[in-house]
Amino acid sequence: MSVFALGLNHTTAPVDLRGRxxxxxxxxxxxxxxxxxxxVGPSQPVRADAPPEAAILSTCNRTExxxxxxxxxxxxxxxxxxxxxxxxxxxxxxxAYVLEGGQAARHAFRVASGLDSxxxxxxxxxxxxxxxxxxxDAAGTLGTTLHQLFQRSFAVAKEVRTSTxxxxxxxxxxxxxxxxxxxxxxxxxxxxxxxxxxxxxxxLAATHFAARAPKSIAIANRTLERGEKLxxxxxxxxIRLADLPARLHEFDAVVSCTxxxxxxxxxxxxxxxxxxxxxxxxxxxxxxxxxxxxxxxARLGDVYLYTVDDLAQLVQSAGEKxxxxxxxxEAIIETGVQSFVHWLDQRAxxxxxxxxxxxxxxxxxxxxxxxxxLLARGDDVEAVLDALSRGLxxxxxxxxxxxxxxxxxxxxxxxxxxxxxxxxxxxxKGR
Numbered sequence: 001m002s003v004f005a006l007g008l009n010h011t012t013a014p015v016d017l018r019g020r021x022x023x024x025x026x027x028x029x030x031x032x033x034x035x036x037x038x039x040v041g042p043s044q045p046v047r048a049d050a051p052p053e054a055a056i057l058s059t060c061n062r063t064e065x066x067x068x069x070x071x072x073x074x075x076x077x078x079x080x081x082x083x084x085x086x087x088x089x090x091x092x093x094x095x096a097y098v099l100e101g102g103q104a105a106r107h108a109f110r111v112a113s114g115l116d117s118x119x120x121x122x123x124x125x126x127x128x129x130x131x132x133x134x135x136x137d138a139a140g141t142l143g144t145t146l147h148q149l150f151q152r153s154f155a156v157a158k159e160v161r162t163s164t165x166x167x168x169x170x171x172x173x174x175x176x177x178x179x180x181x182x183x184x185x186x187x188x189x190x191x192x193x194x195x196x197x198x199x200x201x202x203x204l205a206a207t208h209f210a211a212r213a214p215k216s217i218a219i220a221n222r223t224l225e226r227g228e229k230l231x232x233x234x235x236x237x238x239i240r241l242a243d244l245p246a247r248l249h250e251f252d253a254v255v256s257c258t259x260x261x262x263x264x265x266x267x268x269x270x271x272x273x274x275x276x277x278x279x280x281x282x283x284x285x286x287x288x289x290x291x292x293x294x295x296x297x298a299r300l301g302d303v304y305l306y307t308v309d310d311l312a313q314l315v316q317s318a319g320e321k322x323x324x325x326x327x328x329x330e331a332i333i334e335t336g337v338q339s340f341v342h343w344l345d346q347r348a349x350x351x352x353x354x355x356x357x358x359x360x361x362x363x364x365x366x367x368x369x370x371x372x373x374l375l376a377r378g379d380d381v382e383a384v385l386d387a388l389s390r391g392l393x394x395x396x397x398x399x400x401x402x403x404x405x406x407x408x409x410x411x412x413x414x415x416x417x418x419x420x421x422x423x424x425x426x427x428x429k430g431r
């Protein structure tokens with residue numbers, strides 16, 4: 001069994017394609033179970049009694065399927081993911097990456113540490129990865145190998161965070177959005193801002209904008225109670241999502257990030273809002289994947305619409321310090337990768353070790369049973385013990401002797417060296 005990571009992210013696929021493969025937290029467990037059911041079918045190269053371990057990490061910047069399975073599983077996994085996203089396998093392949101063994105571990109460690117993020121060193125990804133692991137565990141698809149991979153990922157990420165300055169050189173998406181807004185509006189204290197959604201990203205964005213003391217803040221959410229809870233924290237107004245089209249014109253800035261699978265702010269609603277605003281500019285940030293705001297909105301002359309990919313252009317860090325922190329983090333990650341690969345290699349020998357132990361136990365039981373019979377009929381104890389030890393020794397060495405006698409001259413030298421390493425571990429006198 002090996003491990004592999006199959007995915008696409010902000011460096012390999014545009015936001016609209018990533019949106020096809022975005023999963024909400026509620027979708028992760030049933031999707032993982034669907035994947036396992038798919039790959040253990042009669043036409044797939046996986047035994048039903050040995051289903052693959054699997055976990056899915058899905059954020060606005062990436063969707064990744066991590067598996068512990070036989071290498072032959074990669075192609076069926078790719079075909080399954082393409083089907084889920086409603087695209088051809090070739091289309092997905094042109095934007096996806098497949099990493100196996102140590103490369104998969106290195107990728108997981110870099111993701112957890114924030115080195116593979118759009119925002120270098122951003123901390124949110126670690127929490128998202130931990131949630132993905134919890135969902136896989138709840139779905140029953142985690143398993144020992146992936147558990148080890150992710151626990152080691154978390155440990156490496158913690159060491160990177162505490163031993164390097166990688167986190168101090170990050171600019172969050174929320175901070176980048178504030179920077180963009182400051183370029184458009186002369187004074188952020190004079191703007192009215194609307195946040196759509198009430199999740200972690202919106203909470204983070206609201207915290208950054210609230211620090212600039214805007215004229216007013218409103219939060220629209222499908223569940224009013226949750227929206228009111230977040231609004232109370234920022235002294236904001238909570239509004240129903242259904243009221244959004246009628247009130248959109250009131251706001252100078254809109255930041256949206258929901259789990260909706262379809263846009264919730266359409267072109268028509270924004271056109272009406274701009275008309276009601278008498279063409280005063282409107283700043284809009286769509287942090288959702290799939291999109292919350294129809295992409296056609298960007299064509300309107302008085303609207304400045306930015307997606308998560310657009311914000312990447314603002315994410316910058318200090319040159320020399322950033323490179324030094326990255327190099328230090330990569331060294332920590334490499335140590336973790338080597339440790340995991342060693343553990344994985346050891347796992348491959350477990351069935352052989354178990355088989356050897358079982359065979360040795362069988363031999364021992366046979367010789368003890370024979371010794372007991374001899375003792376029961378009154379044989380001398382010393383003679384019985386001698387017979388027991390000779391019987392075990394013969395059984396232990398029989399296989400090696402047989403292989404040496406049967407081997408051809410070309411193989412005999414190598415086989416003899418192996419037998420010597422296995423059995424002649426003491427000095428010449430057998431100590």
